[in-house]
Amino acid sequence: MLKSQKIAQCFSPAAFIHDTEENYQAIEKLIREQEIGGLTFFHSRHSAAANFEKRAEVLDVSGTFEKLIGLINRYQAISKIPLLISIDGEYGLAMRVEKTPQYPFAITLGALKNDAEKWVEEVCYRMGLDMKRSGIHLNLAPCADVNTNPNNPVIGYRSFGDQAGKVAKLAFAAYSGMKKAGIDACLKHFPGHGNTATDSHLGLPILYKTKAELEAEELFPFQFGIDRGVELIMVGHLAVPALTGGKDIPASISRELITDLLKGEMGFKGLVISDALNMKAVANLYPEPGELEWQAFHAGNDILCFSDHxxxxxxxxxxxxxxxxxxxxxxxxxxxxxRLGVMESKSIEVPAFNWESHSQLQKDLAENYVSVISGEINPEELQAMAKAGKLGYQEFFTQSPSLFSQQLDLPVAPIEQAEKVILAVFVPSHKPLNQFGMDQAILSELQELAKNKRCILIHFGNPLALKLLGKLEDFEAVICGYQEFEEVQRVVAQTLQGL
Structure with a gap:
């Protein structure tokens, strides 16, 4: 085998599900001529670096899942050595593909009150089965980042929390669940992206901490996983001068960080995957095509993800x-x-999902994580006030009346006449940009209401957005739902009804 053919096995460029026929043929050309080792699938070019959420793109997105399966079969059919198919699906295929099962965010799973590790492993086992049946071999997840900066623009809801010990256990449980399903997973973003204030899709985050501080926090979940046999780790595009001799060099292209620290000092024997090489934190450093890829390989990366050259x-x-x-x-x-059975790759049929089983899992999880995080709920008093025409209800940031208002099943009075008001907030975005998508005028209205009336706040969405809703003590009680899933809305309604 030629040296160039062996090197090509390291490459896993991006493949877009929604694309032009010309671009599909360009991928086929890469497979035939360069004999690449794998592909990393994304929804579309417009959304490649972003996660799947409300999009403004004008694009035919119907049949995404069927298209994905068709493309995997099409590309595998022409590859001499079967391709390693990857996807970045932290909360399931749904992060990239519509109409597929969506699982809770890591921050939500971090709020599980009972048997968290067992449940996280089960969630990621189910997620892994969805992927395996779809011809995917590797999920570029979970995040082992400790989210200690609440204003972090890129991690946030993607982390299991701000405690290194908890993150280490839950990230390993997630990894183990996917392995159990027969796919592989990787801990990311080494050496830890949780305390950064810059989005590495847009610029280079720099983490100024001593090595001892990093070992106690950022590096801890990775070392925990390495000690338990984790086989893949993704390195992020962030600079950590304390680990690179004072240089502001991205971890993903630092030999000191990958070869000396991760593989040497920390004893990692598995494969290292680069974060996407098209991200601005590294892509702008080497204008000459191919140089970035060489730097990433030389640093110690075994799989080069999303190379444009x-x-x-x-x-x-x-x-x-x-x-x-x-x-x-x-x-x-x-x-x-x-090990992953890639070499026995066969043409696959579009699998069917068991939506009933998925909904039951979501219900079991919601009962475990939905929490009254301040104050107390008195269902009898709420029933009595509703009967007396003194209970009000108002929704914020919803496009149409929610399932929650129907589930609540309590007669509500106009706000002016109400003595107590249930405020249901549906946070529009799980990312902090533009106040999580919440309009300031509406936020001010909500805060004013909380100061003038006895209010119960129901928060559906990323709990990091709670700080924008005013002081928690301004509310008589606060229930955190973490997600907007129908199962969550039912569980919250039951909590208010004392069921």
């Missing part, structure tokens, strides 16, 4: 890397493919 990258690595280095990485990638 595959051909030039292979040529540069072939020119600069020794046969010994190339053979070692090629061996690791091929062993991974054998």
């Amino acid at each position: 595959v051909k030039e990258g292979i040529e540069k690595i072939a020119k600069n890397a020794s046969d010994e280095e190339v053979n070692a990485v090629f061996g690791k990638v091929m062993n991974l493919k054998k």
